[in-house]
Amino acid sequence: GNSVTQMEGPVTLSEEAFLTINCTYTATGYPSLFWYVQYPGEGLQLLLKATKADDKGSNKGFEATYRKETTSFHLEKGSVQVSDSAVYFCALTLNQAGTALIFGKGTTLSVSS
Amino acid sequence: EAQVTQNPRYLITVTGKKLTVTCSQNMNHEYMSWYRQDPGLGLRQIYYSMNVEVTDKGDVPEGYKVSRKEKRNFPLILESPSPNQTSLYFCASRSLGGGPSGEQFFGPGTRLTVL
Numbered sequence: 001g002n003s004v005t006q007m008e009g010p011v012t013l014s015e016e017a018f019l020t021i022n023c024t025y026t027a028t029g030y031p032s033l034f035w036y037v038q039y040p041g042e043g044l045q046l047l048l049k050a051t052k053a054d055d056k057g058s059n060k061g062f063e064a065t066y067r068k069e070t071t072s073f074h075l076e077k078g079s080v081q082v083s084d085s086a087v088y089f090c091a092l093t094l095n096q097a098g099t100a101l102i103f104g105k106g107t108t109l110s111v112s113s
Numbered sequence: 114e115a116q117v118t119q120n121p122r123y124l125i126t127v128t129g130k131k132l133t134v135t136c137s138q139n140m141n142h143e144y145m146s147w148y149r150q151d152p153g154l155g156l157r158q159i160y161y162s163m164n165v166e167v168t169d170k171g172d173v174p175e176g177y178k179v180s181r182k183e184k185r186n187f188p189l190i191l192e193s194p195s196p197n198q199t200s201l202y203f204c205a206s207r208s209l210g211g212g213p214s215g216e217q218f219f220g221p222g223t224r225l226t227v228l
Contacts (some may be wrong), residue, residue: 004155004215009193032214043117043203043219044156089155093213099157100146100171101205 001025006090008105013080013111021075021107023064023090031092033057033066033073034101038087047075049086080111115140115193117220119204125226126154126194134189136204142171145187146171146217147179149200156203163209184219201225 005040007022025031032051036044048057062077073090090104117138126132138145146161148171158171162181176198178190187206191198204220 036219041221043221044205044217044218045219049214049216057219095213100161101156103155103157105153105155 002031002094002102003050004077004090004104006088006107009086009087009106009108010093011109013109015082015111015113016079017111018090019077019080019109020077020085021088021090021109023075025071025073025092026091027071027092027094029094030068033064033071034091034093035062035064035075036091036092036103038089038106040086044089046113080109082111082113085109085111096113115218117204117206117218118155119202119220119223121220121223123224125228127228132191132194132225134191134204134222134225135204136187136189138187138204138206138218139185139186140206140208140218141208142218143184145181145204145206147177148184148203148205150203150222151171151200159189159202178226191225194225196227199225199227209216213218 034049035047037047048059050057050066056065064075087106089106090099120135125132143164147159150156160179162168202223205217207215207217
């Protein structure tokens with residue numbers, strides 16, 4: 001079946017550290033890939049996405065590259081800030097009308113000053 | 114402001130007492146969806162709707178009902194809630210014009226506790 005696996009958290013970093021959150025997927029066909037972020041007490045917001053192999057999504061200093069050969073979509077940021085503390089969800093959707101987002105379990109990031 | 118609203122934000126109820134969680138969006142989106150979020154499980158889709166009067170089951174529909182009588186509203190109905198429906202619920206919407214890879218906009222969530 002279709003699924004997303006992301007690294008277990010929590011991830012605890014100091015401000016300005018480098019961040020990587022691993023995400024791999026299993027899918028039939030060619031999915032679109034997403035990273036959503038959930039700040040405390042809020043709903044999910046789209047952080048970035050990529051719709052085909054080798055695409056790089058980027059936003060707010062975060063980036064992720066769609067790697068078809070390794071079925072991965074790892075999230076990276078060169079220098080995290082305290083305000084980046086949140087839960088990060090990797091997700092995929094198949095390119096069919098009505099298809100749901102399939103989420104990973106989420107990774108909690110905590111950044112301290 | 115473009116947004117998805119949910120009410121109530123918090124609800125504590127007892128087993129078997131029917132409840133409705135409302136969801137409304139002001140972006141004229143055709144597609145709306147309900148998810149539940151549980152620790153260690155991520156988000157799972159309950160029901161979705163492609164347009165008015167068109168609804169379909171997601172991955173975990175048991176114990177839930179939905180309706181889509183108006184484009185902007187998509188209420189989630191629990192006719193006889195049970196403790197295993199204690200969860201954090203999110204409503205989401207997106208435009209069909211953006212295709213399946215279009216951004217989904219999420220509401221702030223409803224935390225439901227069933228005693």
